[in-house]
Amino acid sequence: MAKQGEAEVHPVAAEFIDFLNASPTAFHAVGEAKRQLKQAGYEQISEREDWTLEPGGKYFFTRNHSTIVAFAIGHKYTAGNGFGIVCAHTDSPCLKLKPSSKVTKGGFLEIGVQPYGGGLWHTWFDRDLTVAGRVMVKRNVDGAVSYTHELVTIQEPILRIPTLAIHLDRAVNDGFKVDKQAHLVPVLATAVKAEVNRLAVANDKFTSESNEDVHVDADQKPGQEKNIVEGGDSESMQHHLLLLKLIASKIGCKPEEICDFELQLCDTQPSVIAGIAKEFIFSGRLDNLCMSFCALKALVDATTSEESLQDEPGVRMIALFDHEEVGSASAQGAGSPVMFDALARVTSSLSASDSKVPLEKAIQKSFLVSADMAHSLHPNYMDKHEQNHQPQMHKGLVIKFNANQRYATNAVTSFIFREIGKKNKLPTQEFVVRNDMPCGSTVGPILASGVGIRTVDVGAPQLSMHSIREMCGVDDVVYSHLHFKAFFEDYAEFDKQIKVDC
Structure with a gap:
């Protein structure tokens, strides 16, 4: 509860903060989505197995544990009926550890990283950072060996990542240019402290469980720790021993049981509701966990009650993809067949024949809301927005247009989405990039062209996009959740009134 004189925190915003803090990586975001879906009665299915689906059923599957697709089938569904879909993406720009991350120079132990996506890399300097991601672990249970994917x-x-003192670079305030190879190398420890730690472990004769199989030679020089993953000398060791030991302690295994990992740097400062009027959310990864969360919560809320699917003739679906920030060209990105596969398998599982006609009909009756964050008008850079298209916080979802199809919105799809908002008293805004500036893109055009589905591109307005610390409005999180929920509930009936190809 808010203290006297403080603004009340909207429960949807509070849930979103929890989601953000539980989701430092795409893998964690999918893990949190799985947890919420299971709690809401959704059944996990596998793409490796046959699907047995039924009207009224609620299901989800993951791919690579970084993409997740969930759907609820209406009780009045028949093969060939349409899908109402909201899609978003789970990834954000970050710094990912290199396959061999061990760097030692100038008396420091450092971690080799590579930039992922188009980040504002200068914002990563002088931040308190950590690592998160997934680890492949060798487990031995009752004599049977298995290799498990585990989150850490x-x-x-x-x-x-420390900046250089102004005394050593007097011109830094005239323009700070980041050398991504030389400057983006985070410090882990000093070599002196690492050596003290190594000797302490050696003197303790490795009595701890995580070190019982590790041996250190008495004449081993500093920095020449044994490779506890593969064996051998320091030249073959891919990662610092200190880092491996810490990861192993967190997931409850021995360092040598770590087979591989995908880790990324993360800011340790938690996501918060902030501003003097408690109107903002300050956080990393708003692009695009904000839209992922709103889509997830909208689907759950639109399919929870016993009556919610009784009169539904279609399928309500969300798809949260990985790798949007780098072009979506992966097995789990929007450029893969994952969306088409999901539509095909749902349709075929409830079809009485092997004909492709029901799927083709279903695609033409379907509608996709591609949800990716939008650029709010910046008070200090107002000339960066086109005069008649200046989205602002607290004024609802932004419908994105581009004549060159960087966004997939057209008059039909924008009308449908806008009218559903009007019916439910939810505001919308419009955005077109300036003619003299390049336009970004998202998964909407990829899915529209790859699947052939009608698409509208939308997003909540935000500032500091691709910074390590972004901001958006609390009201727009609430509007987004309500608009997506209204879409799920109203689309099938509203679509009957739309006459285009007739």
């Missing part, structure tokens, strides 16, 4: 988050700050 190191909560405490263990890394930092």
Whole structure:
């Protein structure tokens, strides 16, 4: 509860903060989505198995544990009926650890990273950083060996990318240009402290469980730790021993049982509701966990009650993809067949024949809301927006247009989405990039062209997009959730009134 004189925090915004803090990576975001879907009665199915679906059923599957698709089938569904879909993406620009991350120079232990996506990399300097991601672990249970995918988050700050003092670069305030190879190398420890730690472990004779199989030679020089993953000398060791030991302690295994990992740097500062009027959300990864969360919550809320699917003739679906920030060209990105496969398998599982006609009909009756964050008008850079298209916070979802099809919106799809909002008293805004500026894109055009589905591109307005710390409005999170929920509930009936190809 808010204290006297403080603004009340909207429960949807509070849930969103929890979702953000539980989701430092795409893998964690999918894990949190799975948890919420299961809690809401959704059944997990596998793309590797046959599907047995039924009207009224609620299902989800994951691909690579970084993309998730969930859907609820209406009780009045028949093969060939349409899908109402909201899609978003789970990834955000970040710094990912290199396959061999061990860097030692100038008396420091550092971590080799590579930039992922188009980040504002100068914002990553002088932040309290940590790592999170997934680890492939060798487990031995009752004599049977298996290799498991396990999530890890190191909560405490263990890394930092320090800036150079102004005394050594007097012109830095005239323009700070980041050398992504030389400058974006976070510090883990000093070599002196690492050596003290190594000797302490050696003197303790590795009595701890995580080190019982590791041996250190008495004449081993600093920095020449044994490779506890593959064996051998320091030249073959891919990662610093200190980092491996910390990861192993968090997931409850021995360092040598770590087979591989995909880790990324994360800011340790938690997401918060902020501003003097508690009107903003300050956080990393708003692009695009905000739209992912709103889509997920809208689907759950639109399919929870016993009556919610009774009169539904179609399928309500969300798809949260990985790799949008790098073009979506992966097995789990929007450029893969995952969307088409999902539509095809749902349709065929409830079809009485092997004909492709029901799927083709279903695609033409379907509608996709591609939800990716939008650029709010910036008070200090107002000339960066086109005069008649200046989205602002607290004024609802932004419908994105581009004549060159960088966005897939057209007059029909924008009308449908806008009218559903009007019916439910939800505001919308419009955005077109300036003619003298390049236009970004998202998964909407990829799915529209790849699947052939009608698409509208929308997003909540935000500032500091692709910074390590972004901001958006609380009201727009609430509007987005309500608009997506209204779409799920109203689309099938409203679509009957639309006459285009007739």
